[in-house]
Amino acid sequence: MKRQRRGPTSSFREPIYVHRFVRRIEPWRVRHLERLGTTLIQLVRWQEAQPELFESVVEIGRRLGVFDALSVRSEELPQPADGAAMLPTHEAELLVDGLNAGYLSDGTLRILEVVTNLVNPRTTVLLVEEPETAIHPGLLTRLLAELDAFAHQQQLVISMHAPALLNWARPDEVRLVSRSGGVTVARPLTPDELERVGLYLDDDLGISDFVFSGVRR
Numbered sequence: 295m296k297r298q299r300r301g302p303t304s305s306f307r308e309p310i311y312v313h314r315f316v317r318r319i320e321p322w323r324v325r326h327l328e329r330l331g332t333t334l335i336q337l338v339r340w341q342e343a344q345p346e347l348f349e350s351v352v353e354i355g356r357r358l359g360v361f362d363a364l365s366v367r368s369e370e371l372p373q374p375a376d377g378a379a380m381l382p383t384h385e386a387e388l389l390v391d392g393l394n395a396g397y398l399s400d401g402t403l404r405i406l407e408v409v410t411n412l413v414n415p416r417t418t419v420l421l422v423e424e425p426e427t428a429i430h431p432g433l434l435t436r437l438l439a440e441l442d443a444f445a446h447q448q449q450l451v452i453s454m455h456a457p458a459l460l461n462w463a464r465p466d467e468v469r470l471v472s473r474s475g476g477v478t479v480a481r482p483l484t485p486d487e488l489e490r491v492g493l494y495l496d497d498d499l500g501i502s503d504f505v506f507s508g509v510r511r
Contacts, residue, residue: 310396312338313382314368333407334395336414338386341366350413351406358436360405365389401428405437412444419449426456438462457502465491465501 312334340348352364368386388395411417426434441450454460465488469480483491494504
């Protein structure tokens with residue numbers, strides 16, 4: 295079914311919809327946003343059945359300054375008279391400040407994905423890969439505060455290269471990842487390294503100053 299586009303378009307952005315069938319919900323397939331389909335489905339379901347979780351996402355989005363309003367617009371789709379075809383019965387779109395989620399920037403989409411998984415009570419381990427990419431530093435600092443608030447409920451695993459992110463973690467939480475001879479190894483700081491990190495912190499430096507200075511070697 296051909297839909298009229300709403301809002302600005304570019305060669306990289308398309309509207310994205312969620313289709314409801316008789317027995318299931320599945321995302322409208324848009325190649326560059328396909329991985330976001332699970333997040334959109336979750337938000338549509340929460341808006342219908344668990345509004346308190348939906349509102350939690352809205353509240354965090356406002357605190358982060360990413361958006362003011364989050365809503366779902368749904369409409370019933372026409373069905374064939376004989377009912378023979380397996381067609382969707384409803385079509386929904388997630389609107390962020392009135393704009394279809396498919397038009398959002400990469401940074402906003404990443405924030406929406408992380409926050410939805412953060413709020414999800416079924417999430418026990420949250421993996422976040424290089425959150426510093428596509429998210430500006432000011433917003434990243436606020437996001438870290440939200441992650442910290444939920445850290446007692448979930449295990450957070452964050453891969454990073456940014457010094458600000460590394461300084462946010464406690465020294466005993468840091469794992470250094472290296473690859474040698476075709477083998478990837480992740481290890482904690484040794485007792486000696488932890489002691490030397492303490493000296494850096496006493497001098498008002500950060501963990502990143504220690505890790506990236508090469509002193510640990």
